[in-house]
Amino acid sequence: MTAVSQRVGVPLETRLAVEDFLVDEALLLDDRRFDEWFELFTDDLVYQAPVRVTAKRGHEEIVDTIFHFDESKQSLGLRVRRLGTDVAWAEDPPSVTRHYVSNVRVTQADAPGELVVRAYVLLYRSRGDRGLHDMISYVRWDVLRPSGSSFQIARRRAVLDQAVLGTKNLAIFL
Amino acid sequence: MTAVSQRVGVPLETRLAVEDFLVDEALLLDDRRFDEWFELFTDDLVYQAPVRVTAKRGHEEIVDTIFHFDESKQSLGLRVRRLGTDVAWAEDPPSVTRHYVSNVRVTQADAPGELVVRAYVLLYRSRGDRGLHDMISYVRWDVLRPSGSSFQIARRRAVLDQAVLGTKNLAIFL
Amino acid sequence: MTAVSQRVGVPLETRLAVEDFLVDEALLLDDRRFDEWFELFTDDLVYQAPVRVTAKRGHEEIVDTIFHFDESKQSLGLRVRRLGTDVAWAEDPPSVTRHYVSNVRVTQADAPGELVVRAYVLLYRSRGDRGLHDMISYVRWDVLRPSGSSFQIARRRAVLDQAVLGTKNLAIFL
């Protein structure tokens, strides 16, 4: 992970534009406008969520050989297309989700023009008719590329904060 | 809802002023300074929280003919005055609340000078002596009007993220 | 607490720098880089978390004679050093934490150059192998002093939102 110190600042406008971008992305997900959401990713997308294990301090906590998500633009597209059918039972009726994005930090990536964006995401998912909900917490590392007046996401790495996930499935996006 | 695309930016100062305004409003609520909070609303206020139903994808999820809150400035005032009495048992001892405001998006409204402000709110409510809490999640659409050095709220629409609310009552404000 | 009204604004750069500082501090905690985190505090640090009681409206809710944390730089250092040993069982394997910082408000302190920073913090703590988690909610009042290109924390007051804490211990930092 980017050490806190070795960070290069970005122009104020960029920073705020990125924050707007993340907020708008969250709305697309929470409004379930998946087709529009899908457009936010570059064709060479790598979208991964590695698996966490409970380990002693100083030992490997994140296993990077197996994933909860391990997506290319193509495979992500398949998931989005599936949700477009009328037989995607898992999310029909859909969960109500709310992606709370905070602790955003924008820095220059090594590749010119690219940005590294770190954010904390608290994902609220309402469940069933008993007033219950799940809370899915994770930290996200994105690589953004300028695209027109906005950005596209070229890399997404979401590290979930549980070794055993407290939600019935990941039929939603991180 | 305002489509993500068709949004008109606002000056940086405005944007930050609005964020400050929302943060200060949250503090007034969480400090239970309801009289001061009440001052933040215009006289022609419309403050509504419609009811959600669990529906198949593509079907109506929000029922806009019945509400959890359906307030005018006058009726909201009645609620505030009630909390000022020494017989408002429901919230005495009061819940401890914390309104986490994030995903704020500020845009120009059609009416000149007015702003449309979208925000995600995660409302923490601590309950009883068993270490329990409720989490009330909703998205809020406000219409703000400039007022002196700050703003006033002319419209508030809060859409809760549960069809069956997981909190014992809404004796608190959204 | 600082009344919402009597607040003096701060330059935009300062405000954003403070937000970055808080976000980076959260990452240090959540990455468990406690030694680096410890460096963020001044030598005359006062770090306190008073105890809350359930009281009728208008009565004392916060007891300021006993604390969940009552730290000086020296005593905080002892806690940090303890976590550096290989026998700090309580947090080994450690909880996964995520400090969600929002509702940040930066104002001038009375002492020249010092800043008063109010923030809401929602602390997610993942627990055990049953998909459970704790949510610890509190409001934080910091006093920041400029230090080099960044800041140092001279005072921290964290007021927890529960009278009976719903987490097994405070082996973590607020």
Next chain:
Amino acid sequence: MNIFSSADPAERLLASVQPEAAKIPAHIHTDPEIYRLEMKRVFGRVWLFVAHESEIPERGNWVVRDMGEQNVIVSRGEDGQLRVFLNSCRHRGMKLACEDRGTGKSWRCPYHGFTYNNSGNFVGAPYQREAYPEGIDREGLQLIEARCESYAGLVFATFNANAEPLDDFLGELRWYLDILVGRAEFEVVGVPQRWIVPTAWKLPAENFASDAYHTVTTHAFLAKLGLVKGVDFGKIGYHVVPAGGHGLGIGTQEEGPWYPAELRAEYESRLSLDQLALMDRIKNFHGNVFPNMSFLIPNVIEIAGKRVTGMTIRQWQPIAPDQIQALSWHLVEKNAPDWWKELGRKTYVQTFGSSGMFEQDDTENWELQTRNSLSSLSFDEPVLLDYRMGMGGVPMTDFAGPGEVYEGKYSEAAARGFYRRWLDLMLAEK
């Protein structure tokens, strides 16, 4: 003798629940064994409210509801008839309807695709011939159906084949339900609000059935804010104990009717003179249909010079010994003028329902009674609650309506009746 030592919960009840002596042990509200027994012997035996007819006006309309712990579909068939089915596929028990409401001629199970029409008949499954070489048992795959009857637009159902007809179940209460929802054509406004309340289900039920007295204290803010004159707005009127465990309270005023004159004709066409006379004197009107459906015309209050109220019916749906799902419907006269509909809705939302200023205070009481009830389980002897209010009162002889009626609303007679009916059911083997 330690009544808790008895292994059989029914025995424990017999030994401690004394409705006529006005002593009710606190533990019955949250004892898990009693709760399990209630699900069978109370909710499995009597008629339960499931919907208002206006919620499913068209053929093919349906809503999903709970009957005790059973999740059911309340549906209007192609023949216009109302039917109630267990929302459980006859194959391997998946839910047929996963959403709150819908419209259609049939349900297709999302698991294996078994399909049922809205008369409850099995109509087909994929690759039926390959899967069931001996043929599929169409009759055996009929949906499990509950009996369904309605009164004055209120739809009830029961899985008990031996239950008396709904009319007999409601009995003397009908005269009052006529006034409540029979006086005009009513419609549900939108959908019911639903939320989870940490209370045992009987506490709100007894409160609506019998408890006018709490308004003095619990809802004292009403007087404080000058919305009514004096704290005793719940005192004058009648306390009514119909047979069968139902109960209601009728607050009266003499300033004449507050409802829109436009509705008068419809009322007249549907009510007897006695009923109409009472209607015109109503100031508030609350009650409970045994076991867990309550109704209310909230106390008329003055807002901006207008006398207003917003009517509601609600269900206290048990989901655990110490937890319910509250469903709260707002109803209004279909033919009422718009200004009245608007005003009624706003008044309802402000006074009752999820954010209602009255409801808030009530939920607080029920939650803490429930907490204390839990703790009473660890005493050797039961903690007895006191229901003696109004004992020794003499029933009126000149009141027009049926049932045992008392002058003045401060009484717990209806609560005593509620627990008598409850105890009889709990002690009855099938």
Next chain:
Amino acid sequence: MNIFSSADPAERLLASVQPEAAKIPAHIHTDPEIYRLEMKRVFGRVWLFVAHESEIPERGNWVVRDMGEQNVIVSRGEDGQLRVFLNSCRHRGMKLACEDRGTGKSWRCPYHGFTYNNSGNFVGAPYQREAYPEGIDREGLQLIEARCESYAGLVFATFNANAEPLDDFLGELRWYLDILVGRAEFEVVGVPQRWIVPTAWKLPAENFASDAYHTVTTHAFLAKLGLVKGVDFGKIGYHVVPAGGHGLGIGTQEEGPWYPAELRAEYESRLSLDQLALMDRIKNFHGNVFPNMSFLIPNVIEIAGKRVTGMTIRQWQPIAPDQIQALSWHLVEKNAPDWWKELGRKTYVQTFGSSGMFEQDDTENWELQTRNSLSSLSFDEPVLLDYRMGMGGVPMTDFAGPGEVYEGKYSEAAARGFYRRWLDLMLAEK
């Protein structure tokens, strides 16, 4: 007769569970008393899957797993032998291993420092002489050990001293496990994904053992997206009922093998000709090792012109009557080419596991079946689920593999076998 009235849960079962009549009462999935009994009589009696050998390849390696409600350490000792210990200190029951996995010669208890080597022997405690003047009972402090045996790399354990050998327990299923995980050297990719699913544990088990039929409906998206031709991709093949409550389904295709040619030689060296012939025709391959370990070669799908699949084994670990911890491992042939490993992993993640497009739909069904099962508890008579699919079908006589085998995958015979075994165990006193 009210079968629920019987105090003894076993009696209730005898009266209502009828595997041969294909009637299974819904309540057995969530009745708390039945769950408690299952933990002893099912999970306390039979062999339970705990790990794949490749997870602890080296001496000193260990992983922490659950066996029913018991938390255990699965360890490879210094002698290379696999052992399974209750993860509970013999002193006062603290956990010895608090992390998911590790490597070492011994465990030191964090509470008082009692130390055990990875053969399960107590090796010391601090200030032993002062603390135990009479000397410490080393033998009495041996770790509680379960029997541990493995087959084709699958490690099983049981705390039942009288259990038959693992080979006998697996019996006819072994011929199929050879194909599944014996055809080559397999390795677990990374670690199992783990997540909590609100389902009773038997529902996913029966689904993998016996339910090819649901794919038509539940996984209809597959055809919708053109990833397979036709919705009946789960129809052609074999339904297999080995003795002992296990079950599997084998989907077949005739376009020849889809696995990398590089692996052919290894397969040949490990499989019989019959097994190899079947392997080459596999299109999908799912099953359940009684009680709660399932396996799957997901239906081969076409992605970017390639025919791919990603194999998984999983465990439905009960943690409450209505809740499991799902563990899902991805396995791949150790000697496979990298492109296949990469593709297999991506396909696995996309189809099954925590975010898998198939798994999502399955979890939805199981959750709602579980909800309905809970509610069925409050009926007098049990709500009977229907398992008659495939009844009257005639077992094949010319199939190469053992067990009762049916042509065509649409059947619930294996589920009937699952519940027969389950019932026998539940009714057996030790």
Next chain:
Amino acid sequence: MNIFSSADPAERLLASVQPEAAKIPAHIHTDPEIYRLEMKRVFGRVWLFVAHESEIPERGNWVVRDMGEQNVIVSRGEDGQLRVFLNSCRHRGMKLACEDRGTGKSWRCPYHGFTYNNSGNFVGAPYQREAYPEGIDREGLQLIEARCESYAGLVFATFNANAEPLDDFLGELRWYLDILVGRAEFEVVGVPQRWIVPTAWKLPAENFASDAYHTVTTHAFLAKLGLVKGVDFGKIGYHVVPAGGHGLGIGTQEEGPWYPAELRAEYESRLSLDQLALMDRIKNFHGNVFPNMSFLIPNVIEIAGKRVTGMTIRQWQPIAPDQIQALSWHLVEKNAPDWWKELGRKTYVQTFGSSGMFEQDDTENWELQTRNSLSSLSFDEPVLLDYRMGMGGVPMTDFAGPGEVYEGKYSEAAARGFYRRWLDLMLAEK
């Protein structure tokens, strides 16, 4: 024989709990039936700590506490007398006091306004005459009162009318409580910290009563950080087993007293020479008042050259079989100099209480013991925990204090005594 097969939990206990043989079955910590029985037979029978007198110094002061599952008000009446009332209105069981503490002459129920003075007498209700035409039963509406006695500022209560006097209940322990809280006038600093710990209540109780041995391992950081010399800081001293299930451990040092000289005179005026001599040698001092009140003078540590400690008493309030509410009070000598009060408070917060560096490690152990205890329920035979430490040791004959006293702190004798008392209570019919 399967001890779990017995229907009667008491029988199960008799068959498996063997304090003298130092074998305690793990399941007793979390078996729900045993928990229910404990609430009656242990928490319903013995004296329970409810408050320190300094928390309610003035007439009219009161605090709300729990006694087992009962919520109570601990109040100082107008006559200065301490009384304990069930926090439950005699009308219909609403809580009278909804806040943690207060001051006043009476409580008014928020539901219907029944009012009680702080001697527990009913003093009135709104519209009493109208509501109770036959008059209201003032006597029958007295608050349910527990017996209340105090010793050395520690206030205890019990709902058991037949309990022995508090002095007899504390018995030999009193000599040590004199040292703990009798040596000076103490006051609670602020309020107790409260938090929820996922542990069975007996685990922390036995730890404080009897477990000096765990400090070597669990609190090893102390030595690591050089706050003490050597890991065996918990070894030297005395292990004390007073009659009645209480227990304590006294660590000693010979460098003389560490408390402020200013307090010496007060100590002398309140302690015997023997007690004073022991006080001057104390290095740490921990124990448990049966069943669930613990006390502690944490091991004196050196911070910034000063020898410091911060005293605490705590209660392990059961709220579920596997969950407690921990209450932790910090006490200090009222007449101590400010620097000592300041130092004591900071040291307390740093070492014990919600964020205490010691407490953290302890909670971790208790949580995981509890988890393992839960799982042990599904074995046929109980998983036996080992309490043999210190067996064969010979009690001292020349120790000044009462009770069975052993030289050296490493022993589980007090835990054996704890479980003997517990078992006797659990097996005793009323």
